[in-house]
Amino acid sequence: MEVQFLGTGAGLPAKFRNTQSFVFDFMQELKECWMFDCGEATQHQILKTNIKPTKIKRIFISHLHADHVLGLIGFLSSRSFLLDKKESEVIIYGPKGIKEFIEQNLKFTFCSLTYSIKYIEISEEACIIDSKTVGVYAYPLRHNIDCFGYKIVFKKQKGSLNAEKLMELGIKPGPFYKKIKEEDQFEYNGNIYNSSDFLSEDKPGKEIAIIPDTKYFSELDDIVKNSDVIITECTYLRATDESHARKNYHLCITDIHKMLSNSKAQKVFLTHISARYDKSTEDEVIENINSSSEVYIAHDFDKYKF
Ligand SMILES: [Zn+2]
Numbered sequence: 001m002e003v004q005f006l007g008t009g010a011g012l013p014a015k016f017r018n019t020q021s022f023v024f025d026f027m028q029e030l031k032e033c034w035m036f037d038c039g040e041a042t043q044h045q046i047l048k049t050n051i052k053p054t055k056i057k058r059i060f061i062s063h064l065h066a067d068h069v070l071g072l073i074g075f076l077s078s079r080s081f082l083l084d085k086k087e088s089e090v091i092i093y094g095p096k097g098i099k100e101f102i103e104q105n106l107k108f109t110f111c112s113l114t115y116s117i118k119y120i121e122i123s124e125e126a127c128i129i130d131s132k133t134v135g136v137y138a139y140p141l142r143h144n145i146d147c148f149g150y151k152i153v154f155k156k157q158k159g160s161l162n163a164e165k166l167m168e169l170g171i172k173p174g175p176f177y178k179k180i181k182e183e184d185q186f187e188y189n190g191n192i193y194n195s196s197d198f199l200s201e202d203k204p205g206k207e208i209a210i211i212p213d214t215k216y217f218s219e220l221d222d223i224v225k226n227s228d229v230i231i232t233e234c235t236y237l238r239a240t241d242e243s244h245a246r247k248n249y250h251l252c253i254t255d256i257h258k259m260l261s262n263s264k265a266q267k268v269f270l271t272h273i274s275a276r277y278d279k280s281t282e283d284e285v286i287e288n289i290n291s292s293s294e295v296y297i298a299h300d301f302d303k304y305k306f
């Protein structure tokens, strides 16, 4: 799995940072890509990447501020032109009002899509996806309008089959291997075997926490505590700007230090960065982070595997 950042700026588009959006490539795990937020000109950013809009099957919107939604109508509309005849539904998750925002804009621009949109409007903490492979949870944050963070939890998967051991019994690779992997026990030559004796240990699933616009509150520490990957806003990179963060309902680097002191995340990405900081401030911030996690300040088009 990998994530690519399309917009990493706060509030307004800047020369080197577009407004917020990033896309997860879960093709291997789920045969889908997922987009989080869709700031203005996100579709223009996509043109400079290998991301295929038709592969984006789910869009998660954190909140209705302009810098997180103004790219939606253009993206959804262009996606119609890229699809084959086959309909390919998009599911959009977001706070109350997201459906009206999209439908009114499509109506006023006389845009009729060639595919359907299913809306899941969120008003409180909820499990919004629960499949065999993955669960997604929405968490209310503390911004100046309703805003949700998300946690993606991949479930643990069965280990790999020990083909050598099965061959010793005389079971050759074939469709029967799938049955052994899927079922707890299997019968061969009149004997019953436990499948677990032929499987390596379960593979743990990854947990990804996404924290968009919010001010700091102590429950944030719990949301990110068990995550392997954290993508969090950090509008204010300098500790001296903490008062701006408090006033504007955003996070400051001091809050990130608090969040990370309890976390065992492998990778942490800071995004939604104010345009006031230059490269040397970024370098200084990374140098002064005291954490066992690898911490990165995201830039537009950065791509990371995890
Ligand atoms: Zn924002």
Ligand SMILES: [Zn+2]
Pocket: 063, 065, 143, 213
């Ligand atoms: Zn906002």
